[in-house]
Amino acid sequence: MKTTVSVIKADIGSVSGHCVSHPALMEKCDEVLANALETGILEDYYITRCGDDIDLIMTHRNGELNEEVHKTAYDAFIQATEIARDLKLYGAGQDLLSDTFSGNVKGMGPGCAEMEFKERRSDPVIVYCMDKTEPGAFNLPIFKIFADPFNTAGLVIDPSLHDGFSFEVFDVMEHKKVVLDCPEEMYDLLALIGSTGRYVIKRVFKKNGEIAAAVSTDKLNMLAGEYVGKDDPVAIVRAQSGFPANGECVEPFAFPHMVSGWMRGSHNGPMMPTSQEEANPIRFDGPPRVVGLGFQVTDAKLVGPVDLFDDPAFDETRRQSANIATYIRRHGPFEPHRLPSEEMEYTSLPGVMEKLEPRFEDMDDD
Template structure:
């Protein structure tokens, strides 16, 4: 059976600042989506990461389907009205356009979609991040799909040994999508050359070279390219298929335990570690440290199993304690050096404007 998974995410308002959506907002969004299960949709699941609401929708309509995207737009718009009625902060923040134009690309919400023929057992996971950039998944996915130090299946499994093809987007190109496809392991150094710069380059998708099957897809929308100003970090989502011809679910844990430094933080201005957290975790009041959650599902004829929270078991408490130490050490540097993002990545314009004023005083 050919199935489409669509993951769509947006910040449409949160309690007391950038924390989490209210119960009423979540309930309204889920109500709108649930009405279409059994008609437009095969199944659906709604959760949040920080102040972002995530929709996981399964259907048979293919990617970029107008009806499916219109449903998500309706859910986010009606949730926004509830957020406004409750006086929530940033109501409708990620809905950057006034009208639906056929699909959600270019309207603000993050979108990751994948169509595939369902295997007899179809495990997959949904990754959702908050307070960070589209390239935040670069290092974890590179290690899981290309580095045998972390992904032992690349050595042990004949299905994985031929490697994977990486499609990498150039986020600096704003007029049109610009991407390159590189094969691992032959082009490993070239892949690393690009992915090291998570501000400019981001993995868009990964494919099995042996089977031609899509393994992963990542949202790559940059909100500032749509709005022309800072409206919040881009907060990517991803769908990753696992097991058999793909890395095992357990091989993704160690790569996220590294908690790489990524762009994010309060005002989107600093480098901070990406902290693995449980789904439905509020945004951190410690400078809005970037967060990622992961839910694993099984799929049968388009119907979703109950999810497993990938970062909820006791191991992750120790990981989070170390991530806090990394975050504290970086933030002790305040504005200085690598703690703060390079000038071209600063989303707020205060420093750039001040520099222009100071330039006139130089002699």
């Protein structure tokens, strides 16, 4: 019998501004998911938040893109949005683009990462939740976990990892996908995924086809046909026994890599790994956060989690991230702190251009 892990997330309102989800919203989600547990749709669940995004981590026997599971998550978000509206929370219902459910959450606003697998004798699974960034923020850490031998010792010294992994990459602009093998096609893979706003790692597989990782790649700007927001992403990664070790899966986050998002979804800034409790992006609405939760998946139940970045060994990373934030912030409205105009979530440029249009003159040749 197979087990499915589904992580469905949405920002449905926060306090104050875009900082933190209100506990009442999480309680409502808990109520809806507890009901789904009782009716047998779910086997288990755990609810967390990263900043203003609520993450529903669910296990069940129904496979990926299951209508009942997706409807459960959507109903939870819809019902919690009513509370968000009553409390006049900021951005109430922000990520819900439609109030009529049609089969699954694809294209409806929430982000989703899912994987179905046959449980091993022991099956460690890690869920990462990010805020104030975009799905491409996972490209660098997922690459390092599954393809960089300087990160993952197992690629070199563990025979069960030595063959490497295959990466499924989405071109989110053209709606196309390609699968590239590592280490054989590593340079081609890097040529694509270095463009984090366009090429996004969606899944990673072992060479025998077994699923190793899945990332939510839903981009609100593409879904809505216009730029309504970056989608704060989630990822699921399997660890140990044929996959990278738990410690190899958290190691890339010891480097506070630059991602786009942060203030108004329009700035580059350093990622900061934190505990669930400290996932409160406050300074300039950031810097961007990542939370990591380590579970054992046992007969479709979630044992755990361990709050993976609640480890003093990541204190130095957090300090570095804060220092980088101070440095890059001093650029104010200049690139590369501010994103290039075509990638900004907010822009006054068309209005400014319209106003200045009559004052632009041809340049003399001198």
